[in-house]
Amino acid sequence: MDAVLARAWVAGIASAVRDRADELTRLDAAIGDGDHGVNLRRGFDAVVAALEAAETPAAGDVLVKTGTTLVSKVGGASGPLYGSAFRAMGKALRQESSVARALEAALEAVQKLGKAAPGDKTMVDALAPAVEAYSAASDDAARAARAAAAAAADGMRATIPLQARKGRASYLGARSVGHQDPGATSTALIFAALAAVTGPDSGR
Amino acid sequence: MDAVLARAWVAGIASAVRDRADELTRLDAAIGDGDHGVNLRRGFDAVVAALEAAETPAAGDVLVKTGTTLVSKVGGASGPLYGSAFRAMGKALRQESSVARALEAALEAVQKLGKAAPGDKTMVDALAPAVEAYSAASDDAARAARAAAAAAADGMRATIPLQARKGRASYLGARSVGHQDPGATSTALIFAALAAVTGPDSGR
């Protein structure tokens, strides 16, 4: 992944977040506090502005900048989690070029900070299978991104029957069952954006 | 008017107030604070209870008791006004037997306390013509009561186009126009109750 692709990815996320902010907020209103879309829109709008102003020669720089901006602009649960994820990814890409390893670093960062396991009804339920699917297909970046996006979407839908154990939705106990997790939904959106910008001939 | 008739009148008012409390409250909500029916129901329920417990050999005693009970149970504007009216009426009947003169005393008490003139969009707009109509026909109690009831009803309806100058409705300025005054409505109800209990053969 080069800086151009990284920027395209982040731009794709930002525009998808803007388009679907209301949906994310509505999902969050059902089992949380109704601000997930607002939070991410505020965050990614700030990221777009920050990247316009910043020198980011490499993909790692783009993603670190994205992460630090999210941490300092979003707040809530998703700010530190997505912020750490992008920062970890960027730092990993500064070390070695493997997107698969970068995604693994992101998952690790999210789990270290948030302590959620798969099945807790959080973004991890979309992130973990997406990272796994990407790694399994990582010899072809486009195919890997598509597989990750599909796995994230599956993981997102699989949150519906779960009872939340982490995040605000956990306060609802059994009433959290039957609702799709907003964070898993935004994670699926992030991987859909990755698949969209990773053409068959994009570099890994 | 004897004690039996006075009690019947007050009982008639109490039951009419109970039946029409919601309507009075609704009228008051439009241009006041929406409690006129609640106030009068609380007051006349207390009057009924007080009269049950009290020795009231004469009509004057019944009406004085009614007045003092209203003063001490109703509050608001209508409490002191109706309370003073009934008290003045009762005191007048203790002096001489003329119902017409008693009603005049009531009007005088209301105007002394509330300082409203006809046309101010208050209970005076029903009370003043009712008292006048009663006096004009006072040689026949039943006819006088019917005339008073009709005049009160006319006065009540005539409040609709008026702009209030006294009471809470005055705060609305021009917006008070087009609404019937709640106090004039309860006054009409009081005279309707008088007409209902004053049969052609009741004493004056």
Place this chain on the structure above:
Amino acid sequence: MKKFVNDPADVVREALAGVAAAHPDLRVDLAEQFVVRADAPRTGKVGLVSGGGSGHEPLHAGFVGPGMLDAACPGEVFTSPVPDQILAATKAVDGGAGVVHVVKNYTGDVMNFQLAAELAADEGIRIETVLVDDDVAVEDSTWTAGRRGTGATLLVEKIAGALAEEGAPLADVAAVGRRVNELSASFAVALTACTTPAAGRPGFELPDDEIEVGVGIHGEPGRSRQKLRPAKEIAALVTEPILTAEPIASGEPVIVLVNGLGATPLMELYVMFGEIARLLDAAGVRIARSLVGDYVTSLDMAGMSLTVCRVDDELLRLWDAPVRTPGLRWGM
């Protein structure tokens, strides 16, 4: 209707029982329905009594205590108290130096306090009445009931209460109360109607994009209905009539009360305070003291009122004097 009530007819009495349980330094007479300082009557001290319909809490019972009211008589919801109540409270606080009645200018309050004052005078208690009529949304005229009493009531009670606490004589306490009223002006807007427990439904219907301008504190409609607009413009709507009604000299100090009507979040009141402070500043008015919060409410009405009171050093001194009540407290 969704309220924390048992029988709506009992709500005032039950709330008073709660006041009694929560505030051991107040005495609540549940039979006569009034709230009084536990140490009343205080010999030689002018008593300060107020009252009015319930539904405006913390006004008035929440302002009973050292440095403010000696007693409060809460009537039924939005219904002025009855003379018996007012008389009982007056007698409970009379320490021989006379009693000041602080009365908001509503026909019902005025008449009931008048009847009570006559009864108290019959019992040999000297009474002075301070009538509060600060709401400039209503035109002042001798032909009408005149202006309503709203937010300035708090200032009158605080400042007259401080002077009474110092041991000032009856005439002085009444005079300072009247002076505060004369120097004050208020204006309110509502975003929603309120619901009385007895009625069980909102007093009026207001479309989602309209506000009531120039409302009182009894859930009544205002002087006009206007379009909803940004906070900035609503701030102008409430500030301008006050600046028009009240001739404030440039640099003159004022106390500003930005008051919530019951259901408006404090966050929004602060937004309004910020906008109003900017407007007052532009008009050369100096905000010497301020209060932001729910003080003179209208049950669950969403809305706010602005009260501006011109002050001098003496009034500021009395404002700053210690006060210890459930609703207003500092210095002790």
Place this chain on the structure above:
Amino acid sequence: MKKFVNDPADVVREALAGVAAAHPDLRVDLAEQFVVRADAPRTGKVGLVSGGGSGHEPLHAGFVGPGMLDAACPGEVFTSPVPDQILAATKAVDGGAGVVHVVKNYTGDVMNFQLAAELAADEGIRIETVLVDDDVAVEDSTWTAGRRGTGATLLVEKIAGALAEEGAPLADVAAVGRRVNELSASFAVALTACTTPAAGRPGFELPDDEIEVGVGIHGEPGRSRQKLRPAKEIAALVTEPILTAEPIASGEPVIVLVNGLGATPLMELYVMFGEIARLLDAAGVRIARSLVGDYVTSLDMAGMSLTVCRVDDELLRLWDAPVRTPGLRWGM
């Protein structure tokens, strides 16, 4: 949506501008978005910093001042503050004796404060974190996010603030804060949903005859939806889980907070206080101190929460110590 706002995206910043205008004894950093005592940092005094999403006013910015918080960091509405903000506030109050972070137990708050604490530690500031998790509507479990922090936050901030004001060392201030949290339990019910300025519509739909039981302070639905019932029964609904969770010995003194969630009239809170006092009394619990009012709110939600905190003489002494903040003030 009917609110006193300009652009909903600016509401927190504009409210802070209002706080700055209304409270000259507070300093508001509008760029970094925090509120701090004007006299901060105080050399040798442990700093007390809290923060969380906005929409709970007066919590937390309204509790900044002598005897309580040194600084507060308000996040966006219902969104925890960001680490930069918390770090800036922490640095602004650090007088060399370390800083205590009072954090309500929400994933977002916990993580953002954790990141800030790491950054502060990097700059050589000693940080202790007091996690508040008093809401017994939520089961306590190591498998979940655990209980929420709600009403007890006020008690933690007041009592830890009093000890910090006395000059106690970092470990002691943190310890007393943790102790207050451990001795506290809360439970809330909502009659209506609230509306965030950004969303512009209520968070959930609640039929006219239903209430949400076991809600938090972020407009979220509760643990269960039940039928509306009289105040008496709702009082039992909130009191019983607390008495179950908290083993209160007979005659043991407690502080009771009956807290409005934003749109509930004070009159109704007093009705609830009366009912709750009766229940506590029947359970042998002694109400040593109480507070009734809007302290930890959820925008314009109609509803209430009960917090009960077991206390001893030392905690009562610290509770009674002077405090001077916009939202809580006595003794000074």
